[in-house]
Structure formats: C-alpha cells, structure tokens
Amino acid sequence: MLAKSLVIFTGVGLLAGLLFGIYLIDVKNTSQLVFVDGNSISIVTEKSDFKLGETIKIRVVNSGTTLLTFSDTSYGLRVTGLSGILMYAPISSQTISTLEPGKEIIFSWDQIKNDGDPALEGLYKISTNALDSFGHKVEKSTTVTIWK
Numbered sequence: 575m576l577a578k579s580l581v582i583f584t585g586v587g588l589l590a591g592l593l594f595g596i597y598l599i600d601v602k603n604t605s606q607l608v609f610v611d612g613n614s615i616s617i618v619t620e621k622s623d624f625k626l627g628e629t630i631k632i633r634v635v636n637s638g639t640t641l642l643t644f645s646d647t648s649y650g651l652r653v654t655g656l657s658g659i660l661m662y663a664p665i666s667s668q669t670i671s672t673l674e675p676g677k678e679i680i681f682s683w684d685q686i687k688n689d690g691d692p693a694l695e696g697l698y699k700i701s702t703n704a705l706d707s708f709g710h711k712v713e714k715s716t717t718v719t720i721w722k
Contacts (some may be wrong), residue, residue, distance in 0.1 A: 614638035
C-alpha cells in the first residue's frame with residue numbers, strides 16, 4: 575500500500591505539470607501570422623528561441639484588410655522585458671507612417687538595448703500598435719527567448 579503523502583505529492587506534481595504545460599503552450603504560440611478580414615497586425619520572427627547575441631529579424635505585417643497608421647517611423651515596435659521595462663525601440667522620427675493591407679516592414683534587433691548594453695538571457699516581449707482608419711487601436715505582441 576502506498577503512503578498517503580506519496581499519493582498527494584504525485585498528484586500535485588502531475589497537476590502542476592499540466593498547468594505549466596498549458597501556460598507554455600499559450601506563451602510559446604508559434605502561429606504568429608494569421609490573415610483576417612478587418613483590422614489585424616502581426617509580429618513575425620523566424621523562430622522563438624535565439625542564441626545570445628544572435629540578430630533577431632522582426633516582421634511587422636498588416637494582416638488585415640484595412641490601412642494601418644503609426645505615430646512614427648518605428649511602426650510602434652517595442653521590445654520589453656516581461657515586467658514591461660523598455661529594452662529596445664528603433665530610432666524613429668515623428669513622421670506618421672502607414673502600412674497597407676498585406677504589406678510588411680522588417681526590423682533587425684542585434685540584442686543591444688537602447689542604453690548600449692547587451693540583452694541578457696531571458697524572455698522578451700515584442701509588441702506593436704497602430705490605429706485603423708476609424709481610430710481604433712490595433713495591437714499585437716509575441717514573446718522570444720534568448721538563451722546562452
């Protein structure tokens with residue numbers, strides 16, 4: 575007969591593993607590009623795991639059917655830590671930019687933060703936001719992991 579504590583700890587471990595797996599599936603969603611009718615923007619990277627120092631190519635795609643307007647030439651692109659602290663944003667001017675349906679803009683991040691320091695290992699959130707022709711906010715984010 576098994577000890578009562580062994581059964582409890584095994585059950586808690588199985589439940590924790592299941593919940594953590596569901597969380598990772600949500601965070602590590604690799605289907606980044608989906609075209610829809612209406613407003614949509616997508617952020618696409620060639621993979622979700624990168625080596626430390628590896629250049630990350632980021633595609634901002636208008637995956638909808640309406641024109642999107644951005645407040646500057648960085649197309650709203652921001653790389654933050656999961657805590658929300660800004661790590662990187664492309665140098666931009668205050669010129670309004672637009673992105674037509676189906677079109678994309680490509681950025682490269684060399685894993686150097688805005689303050690000149692290299693990014694550390696960890697999980698980073700890449701996000702962008704725009705306005706549609708009716709003034710509604712359209713935003714999207716994805717996560718990437720930087721490994722040693």
